[in-house]
Amino acid sequence: MESIDVLVAGAGPTGLTMACELRRYGLKVRVVDPAPRTTEHSKALVVHARTREVFEAMGLRAAVEAEAQALMAVQLYFEKQLLGTLDVKRFGPDVPTPVFLDQSATERILAEHLGRLGGAVERGLRLLSFRDEGSQVVATIGGEDGRTETVTARWLVGCDGAHSVVRRGLSLPFEGSAYEDMFDQADLKIRWDRPPGVGYGFLRSAGLVVFAPLPRDRYRIIAMGGEGHAPEPTLEMFQKLADELVPGAVLHDPEWILRFRLHHRMVPRMAVGSVFLAGDAAHIHSPAGGQGMNTGIQDAFNLAWKLAMVARGAAKPELLATYDAERLPVAKQTLELTDRLFRGATSRRTMVLRKLIVGTVLRSRALQQRLVRRMSQTGVSYRRSTAVLDARRWPRPSPQAGERAPAATLSAGDTTISLHALVASEAKLTLLLMHGSSRSPALTSAGQELAERWGRSLVVRDLVLGTGDAETLGDRSGAVVRGWRVRAPELVLLRPDGHIAVRAPLARLEVLRAYAARWF
Ligand SMILES: Cc1cc2nc3c(=O)[nH]c(=O)nc-3n(C[C@H](O)[C@H](O)[C@H](O)COP(=O)(O)OP(=O)(O)OC[C@H]3O[C@@H](n4cnc5c(N)ncnc54)[C@H](O)[C@@H]3O)c2cc1C
Known part of the structure; x- marks a missing residue:
């Protein structure tokens, strides 16, 4: 066998x-x-930003995004009163936004x-x-x-x-339990004169109702908690909800209507x-x-x-x-x-508080960005893991060992490659020699020493600020060298999942040696 x-x-x-x-x-x-x-x-x-990045590393981002619906904005209502609009497009490229597929x-x-x-x-x-x-x-x-x-x-x-x-x-x-509330859901088309790619959330005393945009001009309507009194969810039940919340909208071509009870267990x-x-x-x-x-x-x-x-x-x-x-x-x-x-x-008890919280979030771009980041899973950190090691604490916003390396596009000869695709390309860790604006011969020889000793487990790549060449990665935008506040030659060991395993200044080369001896 x-x-x-x-x-x-x-x-x-x-x-x-x-x-x-x-x-x-x-x-x-x-x-x-x-x-x-x-x-x-x-x-x-929802395909969150971190998953979009994973798909990019797997070579699937284009395939996923060709079929996905981008989220443009979310409008939030309290009962029928519009509280405000979260304009996702205006977050800019640094804020990790999801797509729907x-x-x-x-x-x-x-x-x-x-x-x-x-x-x-x-x-x-x-x-x-x-x-x-x-x-x-x-x-x-x-x-x-x-x-x-x-x-x-x-x-x-x-x-x-x-x-x-x-x-x-x-x-x-x-371990865990089931929630009391039921969850009703329908995927269907809606005849209305609203722009595509916009989601709607209605905070109601009878529970939250969400309209989420799907690819192929469809919407998913989710009724959390409140509609459980109907014997079973039907198109008519969702139409009644729409009549109340978005008058004039006509629901049609339902693809999937279901009710389920939720559990939280692990x-x-x-x-x-x-x-x-x-x-x-x-x-x-x-x-x-x-x-x-x-x-x-x-x-x-x-x-x-x-x-x-x-x-x-x-x-x-x-x-x-x-x-x-x-x-x-x-x-x-x-x-x-x-x-x-x-x-x-x-919850039906905290309506006023919920209105207050939503109002505060809608007024604060910083809070919105924090929330989007949290949901996007880009902030997941393995900082407490034994498989990461920092030579020191790095001044923010510089990333620390254990955190996900911020997204960056690097030049490699005539082409460009995303940092996450680069590090995932082999089942090895990638040691980036961060030279900054001028090359450091001492850093190059440290890289050679580590490659000779641990070449089975890591690949060494030089990174310079600027264009680079066929052998050397270039950081044209400065997203890594400037973004990480690299002021002196530095060694950064990146895992194939895009998290930082080790970060050390050249003067602390022994940190890299100790890490390699422990794990390789
Ligand atoms: C009705 C419904 C709606 C949902 N809506 C959302 C949503 O809006 N957002 C969200 O994030 N999540 C949603 N989820 C949850 C989401 O679908 C799951 O989190 C996701 O599918 C988990 O993926 P998985 O591969 O871990 O498990 P699954 O997708 O459950 O896949 C498990 C696979 O294992 C197979 N299997 C079972 N037993 C065996 C066996 N003995 N041997 C081999 N294979 C076996 C099954 O056939 C199945 O293909 C929803 C789930 C359901 C059921």
Whole structure:
């Protein structure tokens, strides 16, 4: 029986991202999913800025954005009174904004990408059980016809959704509870004379109602909490809501109408031995803020490069323990954020307070930008992780080790490349030698020393302010050298997921040596 590197259970957005990344890094992967095809439903809509960046690193940004609907503005109402407009376009390029795309399209794009990488989802097959033997996992998979197969893999990743077999196999509790309120949702078209790309939020004593713009001239209407008294959601129920909130609008061509009860739950650990959990298998919460799919994709993006490096002997197996250490706190914060948003949206007791809060946010551009950043997941930091190391504290707004490197476009010979695509291109860390405006021979020789010793685990790239050349990356706009306040030659070690592993001035080269000795 041939042994593989990774068995991925589940091919939703999390499992597909995991499989794509592992294939891209050249690992032997199998992905099984009992579903006959990718989802037909729109489900998760919001592709947040950090996920857009991940898609860019995966080479998928253009494909996703060709089909997505950009968000132009959000109008907020208190009952029927317009409180104000959040003009997303006016935030400028530095503020990370989302786009909207049906989950069915996101999954299709990921599945096609997996095919181009030489992988495929084995459909009609589910994970039935598994046994972690320490150095390998022995799993049983099977189909509807009752036939089973034994698969031996070095690692098993459970991306098998809220009812995860992997989670149950690990005997991990799914701690949390269900919300009392129901959630009604409809994807449909609306005949009205409002501009495209604008979302609407109506704060009502009967609960929040949202109109979110979807691609192909559709809208999703979400009624949180208040409409649960109707026997089941229908087009007529949503039309009545529209008559009350946006008189004259005619709803038609409903694609999907449903009601569901929400839960907020998470596991106490996202890894046990050689088995990992990612996405909804590890955490579920309210869709308020559109965090669910995005968090699962980030889980996969955090774990894939670690598995690839360890599989190749380019990093010590201890690196894998940092997956749980880094992602569990993010899952916890996401549950807290979505819980606050959902309770704020559905509580019937705090209307005056909610009006006050919304009014304050609408008046403050700084608050709006903070909120957008928080939801975008670009502010996720692994600062407390053992897999990051800072030589010192850096003056703000300079990024610290553990934080995500701010987006930047670099020149490389005749072409340009995004910093995030550059660092994700190999299952190695990228050591940027930050020369500033003039080259530092001492920095070059420090880079050579590290490349000779640790070339299996890192690639060294010189970065200069200006245009660079075929060998040297150029920072024409100064987004990195000036943006990070680089005043003296510096070494920056970047992880394939775009987070800063180490940041040290040349004078503290020993910090890099210590990091490499610990992890490589
Ligand atoms: C009705 C609905 C509306 C939603 N709306 C939103 C929204 O607006 N915004 C948002 O952010 N999120 C939303 N979500 C949540 C979002 O869809 C999930 O967070 C996202 O799908 C999680 O992706 P995942 O890959 O982790 O899990 P899933 O998408 O659940 O994928 C899990 C996969 O595992 C497979 N599987 C199950 N058992 C096994 C097994 N034993 N072996 C192998 N494979 C198995 C399943 O067939 C499935 O394909 C919604 C979800 C639902 C159900």
